[in-house]
Amino acid sequence: MPALENIDRSSLLALVEISREINSIQDTDELLSKILQIAMQTLAAERGFILLQAPETETGFVAWLNARPIAKQFLKFCVAGGTSTVIDVGLHYTLMFMNFGGQSLSVAVGEWWSQLVGTGAIDPDKAQKLAVPILKIPTASLAIVNSFVLNRYWTFKIRDKEERGVQFARFVVV
Numbered sequence: 482m483p484a485l486e487n488i489d490r491s492s493l494l495a496l497v498e499i500s501r502e503i504n505s506i507q508d509t510d511e512l513l514s515k516i517l518q519i520a521m522q523t524l525a526a527e528r529g530f531i532l533l534q535a536p537e538t539e540t541g542f543v544a545w546l547n548a549r550p551i552a553k554q555f556l557k558f559c560v561a562g563g564t565s566t567v568i569d570v571g572l573h574y575t576l577m578f579m580n581f582g583g584q585s586l587s588v589a590v591g592e593w594w595s596q597l598v599g600t601g602a603i604d605p606d607k608a609q610k611l612a613v614p615i616l617k618i619p620t621a622s623l624a625i626v627n628s629f630v631l632n633r634y635w636t637f638k639i640r641d642k643e644e645r646g647v648q649f650a651r652f653v654v655v
Contacts (some may be wrong), residue, residue, distance in 0.1 A: 495523040527639065554636060561631035569624035576616045577609070587612035625653060 499516050506512040513531055521529045577587040584605070591608025594615055595601065603611070629652050633639045639648075 491523055495519050525641065527637070557636040558632065561628055561636055564631060565624040565628040568627055569620045572623065573617055573620040576620065577612070585609065587616060590615055628652075 498519050502512060502515045502519070506515060517529050517531055520526075577585065579586040581589045587609045588605045589608075589612075591605075591611035592603065594611055595603045595608060629649055633645075633648070
Protein backbone atom coordinates (compact mmCIF):
# COMPACT_ATOMS: atom_id res chain seq x y z
CA MET A 482 0.00 0.00 0.00
CA PRO A 483 1.49 3.37 -0.98
CA ALA A 484 2.51 5.74 1.74
CA LEU A 485 0.07 8.58 2.39
CA GLU A 486 2.61 11.20 1.32
CA ASN A 487 2.84 9.58 -2.16
CA ILE A 488 -0.86 10.21 -2.88
CA ASP A 489 -1.58 13.52 -4.59
CA ARG A 490 -3.86 16.06 -2.91
CA SER A 491 -6.69 15.84 -5.50
CA SER A 492 -6.99 12.08 -4.97
CA LEU A 493 -7.16 12.53 -1.21
CA LEU A 494 -9.81 15.24 -1.55
CA ALA A 495 -11.80 12.98 -3.86
CA LEU A 496 -11.66 10.18 -1.28
CA VAL A 497 -12.83 12.57 1.45
CA GLU A 498 -15.72 13.71 -0.75
CA ILE A 499 -16.67 10.10 -1.56
CA SER A 500 -16.63 9.19 2.12
CA ARG A 501 -18.96 12.13 2.87
CA GLU A 502 -21.33 10.95 0.15
CA ILE A 503 -21.33 7.39 1.50
CA ASN A 504 -22.53 8.73 4.83
CA SER A 505 -25.17 11.06 3.42
CA ILE A 506 -26.83 9.29 0.45
CA GLN A 507 -29.20 6.41 1.14
CA ASP A 508 -30.19 5.43 -2.43
CA THR A 509 -27.69 2.98 -3.99
CA ASP A 510 -28.05 4.26 -7.56
CA GLU A 511 -27.68 7.87 -6.46
CA LEU A 512 -24.64 6.97 -4.35
CA LEU A 513 -22.92 5.04 -7.16
CA SER A 514 -23.66 7.88 -9.57
CA LYS A 515 -22.10 10.44 -7.21
CA ILE A 516 -19.03 8.28 -6.52
CA LEU A 517 -18.47 7.74 -10.22
CA GLN A 518 -18.99 11.43 -10.94
CA ILE A 519 -16.34 12.38 -8.36
CA ALA A 520 -13.90 9.76 -9.66
CA MET A 521 -14.40 10.83 -13.29
CA GLN A 522 -13.96 14.48 -12.37
CA THR A 523 -10.75 13.73 -10.44
CA LEU A 524 -9.35 11.62 -13.30
CA ALA A 525 -10.62 14.00 -16.02
CA ALA A 526 -12.39 11.04 -17.65
CA GLU A 527 -15.15 11.40 -20.22
CA ARG A 528 -16.80 8.07 -19.42
CA GLY A 529 -16.61 5.57 -16.61
CA PHE A 530 -18.22 2.64 -14.87
CA ILE A 531 -18.09 0.83 -11.58
CA LEU A 532 -17.69 -2.94 -11.58
CA LEU A 533 -19.54 -4.45 -8.63
CA GLN A 534 -18.85 -7.94 -7.36
CA ALA A 535 -22.02 -10.05 -7.49
CA PRO A 536 -21.27 -13.77 -6.94
CA GLU A 537 -24.87 -14.80 -7.68
CA THR A 538 -24.53 -13.66 -11.32
CA GLU A 539 -23.12 -15.75 -14.16
CA THR A 540 -19.94 -13.68 -14.47
CA GLY A 541 -19.63 -12.78 -10.80
CA PHE A 542 -19.76 -9.05 -11.57
CA VAL A 543 -22.30 -6.39 -12.40
CA ALA A 544 -21.29 -3.23 -14.21
CA TRP A 545 -22.91 -0.02 -13.05
CA LEU A 546 -22.59 2.62 -15.74
CA ASN A 547 -22.74 6.33 -15.42
CA ALA A 548 -24.27 6.59 -18.85
CA ARG A 549 -25.78 9.89 -19.74
CA PRO A 550 -29.35 9.35 -20.74
CA ILE A 551 -28.63 8.02 -24.23
CA ALA A 552 -31.87 9.29 -25.71
CA LYS A 553 -31.09 12.85 -24.61
CA GLN A 554 -27.55 12.63 -25.96
CA PHE A 555 -28.79 11.14 -29.24
CA LEU A 556 -31.35 13.93 -29.57
CA LYS A 557 -28.63 16.54 -29.03
CA PHE A 558 -26.47 14.77 -31.63
CA CYS A 559 -29.38 14.93 -34.10
CA VAL A 560 -30.00 18.62 -33.37
CA ALA A 561 -26.29 19.38 -33.92
CA GLY A 562 -26.36 17.48 -37.22
CA GLY A 563 -29.61 19.09 -38.28
CA THR A 564 -28.29 22.55 -37.49
CA SER A 565 -25.17 21.88 -39.53
CA THR A 566 -27.28 20.61 -42.43
CA VAL A 567 -29.46 23.74 -42.34
CA ILE A 568 -26.33 25.92 -42.29
CA ASP A 569 -24.76 24.03 -45.20
CA VAL A 570 -27.83 23.73 -47.45
CA GLY A 571 -29.37 27.09 -46.54
CA LEU A 572 -26.19 29.08 -46.98
CA HIS A 573 -25.29 27.21 -50.17
CA TYR A 574 -28.64 27.97 -51.81
CA THR A 575 -28.47 31.57 -50.58
CA LEU A 576 -25.05 31.98 -52.21
CA MET A 577 -26.15 30.21 -55.39
CA PHE A 578 -29.04 32.55 -56.04
CA MET A 579 -27.79 35.80 -54.47
CA ASN A 580 -27.56 38.67 -56.95
CA PHE A 581 -24.10 40.01 -57.60
CA GLY A 582 -23.61 42.78 -60.14
CA GLY A 583 -26.89 42.09 -61.92
CA GLN A 584 -26.44 38.30 -62.12
CA SER A 585 -26.55 35.45 -59.65
CA LEU A 586 -23.42 34.90 -57.58
CA SER A 587 -23.17 31.35 -58.88
CA VAL A 588 -22.96 32.55 -62.50
CA ALA A 589 -20.37 35.18 -61.54
CA VAL A 590 -18.29 32.59 -59.66
CA GLY A 591 -18.61 30.08 -62.51
CA GLU A 592 -17.49 32.63 -65.07
CA TRP A 593 -14.60 33.70 -62.84
CA TRP A 594 -13.49 30.09 -62.42
CA SER A 595 -13.81 29.47 -66.14
CA GLN A 596 -11.55 32.45 -66.88
CA LEU A 597 -9.12 31.43 -64.15
CA VAL A 598 -8.58 27.95 -65.60
CA GLY A 599 -8.52 29.33 -69.14
CA THR A 600 -11.60 27.73 -70.69
CA GLY A 601 -12.92 31.07 -71.94
CA ALA A 602 -16.49 32.35 -71.97
CA ILE A 603 -19.24 29.89 -71.08
CA ASP A 604 -23.02 30.11 -71.00
CA PRO A 605 -24.77 30.98 -67.68
CA ASP A 606 -26.12 27.43 -67.13
CA LYS A 607 -22.64 25.91 -67.37
CA ALA A 608 -21.24 28.69 -65.19
CA GLN A 609 -23.86 28.02 -62.53
CA LYS A 610 -23.12 24.27 -62.55
CA LEU A 611 -19.40 25.01 -62.33
CA ALA A 612 -20.00 27.20 -59.26
CA VAL A 613 -21.80 24.49 -57.24
CA PRO A 614 -18.67 22.78 -55.83
CA ILE A 615 -16.82 26.07 -55.44
CA LEU A 616 -19.59 27.64 -53.35
CA LYS A 617 -19.97 24.37 -51.42
CA ILE A 618 -16.48 24.68 -49.91
CA PRO A 619 -17.21 27.61 -47.52
CA THR A 620 -20.69 26.38 -46.60
CA ALA A 621 -19.55 22.82 -45.86
CA SER A 622 -16.56 24.15 -43.91
CA LEU A 623 -18.79 26.33 -41.76
CA ALA A 624 -21.18 23.40 -41.19
CA ILE A 625 -18.27 21.14 -40.15
CA VAL A 626 -16.98 23.68 -37.63
CA ASN A 627 -20.52 24.16 -36.29
CA SER A 628 -21.01 20.41 -35.92
CA PHE A 629 -17.67 19.97 -34.13
CA VAL A 630 -18.33 22.81 -31.68
CA LEU A 631 -21.92 21.78 -30.90
CA ASN A 632 -21.05 18.11 -30.47
CA ARG A 633 -17.92 18.78 -28.43
CA TYR A 634 -19.31 21.34 -26.00
CA TRP A 635 -23.05 20.64 -25.96
CA THR A 636 -23.74 17.01 -26.91
CA PHE A 637 -20.73 15.32 -25.28
CA LYS A 638 -19.74 18.16 -22.89
CA ILE A 639 -16.00 17.86 -23.54
CA ARG A 640 -14.15 20.74 -21.89
CA ASP A 641 -10.54 19.57 -22.25
CA LYS A 642 -8.61 22.08 -24.37
CA GLU A 643 -5.40 20.08 -24.83
CA GLU A 644 -6.73 17.64 -27.44
CA ARG A 645 -9.00 20.11 -29.23
CA GLY A 646 -6.83 20.51 -32.36
CA VAL A 647 -6.16 16.78 -32.73
CA GLN A 648 -9.85 15.99 -32.23
CA PHE A 649 -10.87 18.60 -34.81
CA ALA A 650 -8.41 17.16 -37.36
CA ARG A 651 -9.81 13.66 -36.75
CA PHE A 652 -13.36 15.01 -36.97
CA VAL A 653 -12.69 16.65 -40.33
CA VAL A 654 -10.98 13.55 -41.74
CA VAL A 655 -13.83 11.26 -40.66
